[in-house]
Amino acid sequence: MSQTNILLESGTNELELVEFYIDEKPDASGQTYRGYYGVNVAKVLEIIRMPAVTQLPEIPHPSVMGAFNLRSRIIPLVDLSLWLGKGVSEVKDSTKVIVSEFNRMISAFMVSGVTRIHRLSWTQVEAPGRHLNEYSGNSVTGVVRFEDRILLVLDMEKIVADLNPGLAMKLEEGAMASIEEAKRPAKKEHFRALIADDSTSIRRMIGSMLEKAGFEVTQTVNGQEAWDTLMDLKRRSAEEGKPLSEFVDIMVSDIEMPVMDGHNLTKRVKDDPVLKEMPVILFSSLITDRLRHKGESVGADEQISKPNITELTKRAFELIAQHQNIEL
Helix, strand or coil: CECCCCCCCCCCCEEEEEEEEEECCCCCCCCCCEEEEEEEHHHEEEEEECCCCECCCCCCCCCEEEEEEECCEEEEEEEHHHHCCCCCCCCCCCCEEEEEEECCEEEEEEECEEEEEEEEEHHHCECCCHHHHHHHCCCEEEEEECCCCEEEEECHHHHHHHHCHHHCCCCCCCHHHHHHCCCCCCCCCCEEEEEECCCHHHHHHHHHHHHHCCEEEEEECCHHHHHHHHHHHHHHHHHHCCCHHHCCCEEEECCCCCCCCHHHHHHHHHHCCCHHHCCEEEEECCCCCCCHHHHHHCCCCEEEECCCCCHHHHHHHHHHHHHCCCCC
16 A cells, blocks of 8 residues: 555645554453554655565564565654553454654654545644653644544654664754854844744754854744734734844744645745745655655745754755845
């Protein structure tokens, strides 16, 4: 099952989720609990039957079953049930493997079965509450309610980062010093950045980095909150008779966010006669060679793939200089 021909147009604030399930081992009464989960179709390369798996010499985590060969690519396979603490999965005829690509890496996840693909609006995706975050170990990024079940959207990036800490987003040694020394646009004293990201840790990391570089930072938790903030800044700009650049210089946005995603937010910005002059950087695990055209189609000025955070500051200053016609 390939995701070709099912990807949506960019900027519509829609997404497609592959729904899959994980069956827990029967309890003492013989009852089996089935949990329903989802992953963005944009991250899915294909869905295959259980392949022949070769064990690895060193296992980085008990849930890593080994690796398999898919068209001359060696891909690690994760038992998602075991990673979620549900026990080792039993391989059956219904067992499927979801082959995914994000953060410039291909990984695969074994699940009990795949049901269907849902086409939804991001407004239907709720942010997980505090208790769910605590219960799930912050591994859920969204909740979708159906009449007969709840679907949890998993944070696949967190899973991969937990399995291989070297892939987690972090500031490299010496990066903060180079950020502080980054070349700034001349003849401009104050810089203001707006961040939109539903991950608290990533939002804070981006904010801290930009503040070190001399930015005043406003953080928002999704595209809708960022859009509302921009509408307020645009109103203030008009009322005070000042250019928008006096209130915000640049926006850095994630793509996958509840309520309004980054593609729809970027499209709104670039369709607005005032806001369109503000540069937009999309910073997301979904930025790959295969999907880069989606950000280009909504007018993003730059696209940087997570976890490569240290590029942000340099490109932010370059884009500000370019858009405001000032020299670096």
